Amino acid sequence: MSGDLGPGGRPAVTTSTARPEGGGRTAPGSSPAPARQWPILLVISGAVIGLVVTAAGAFRAGVVVVGFALLVGGALRWGMQSVGMLAVRSRFTDVITYGILGVAIILLALMAQPDPLIRIPFLEDIIHFSVR
Template sequence: MGAESNEVSGADTPAPPAAAREAGRPPAAVGRGAPSAEAADAAGRAEPEAPGGHPASRRPPAVTRDTARPEGGGRAAPGDAPAPVRQWPLLTVLGMTGAGLVVVGTDAFADAFRIGTLLIGVALLTGAVLRRVLGPVGMLAVRSRFTDMITYGVLGAAIVLLALVAQPDPWLDIPILEDAVQFTVR
């Protein structure tokens, strides 16, 4: 009589969580009385489950579980080699950049700023060439090969160009730049 009286009076007994999944409702929505409008709406939007227990949709999962390694992101030397040898492409670019910064920072001679800046730009261009020519480049690989080559190449070329046209006495004379500067300074 107890179970029959609950059905007659309209009060539902709590359903087990398995019944909630089959009904398409979250377990929290199962309880006494009729489900709320939000729970009914969620039940209507529930996606069917694939055999593996995952929703049968084409959307990627909400949580990223792993990050793909960049193309060419493997070691540049065998694993038993010491760490500096394994990362020689990155250390080459960093060494050239560091040398350029030292030249600029010490300002030991008249064109130290221009020479040091050129060295930094050439280091980035070297990184672009290494990224193109070598397969595994270690930690020099940040993104895809194409993206790394374009990024290193454009930044390196821009730094070299700026070093060549720097004032006073630029090594490269581009007339349109002089006109643009005179137009903006007026």
């Protein structure tokens, strides 16, 4: 396969890619697959629970649970050396992405009409401007 060169003398097929920092297994290889990927399963489970609560009629509570699931993902990515498939990019990028999305989802859920629990004037202006 090392002789298969594409245009420009580059390999025709990528033979290896670097895994994200922390992208190793979280449990030994002898463990079953779900045990090796428990961090992402925890975050996905939290998001699914939030979506089920939202579908059951408690919009604000369900969306806040989804936001907290993302914040838990960010905390796991920051605090653990190996998080399996929860590691998508570099540690810094993952933590910032999970954190910003989690906080934004929670803030928007708390600002949702009717009867918002918090008021953030500049965010209200942005939302009203984009909806018009």
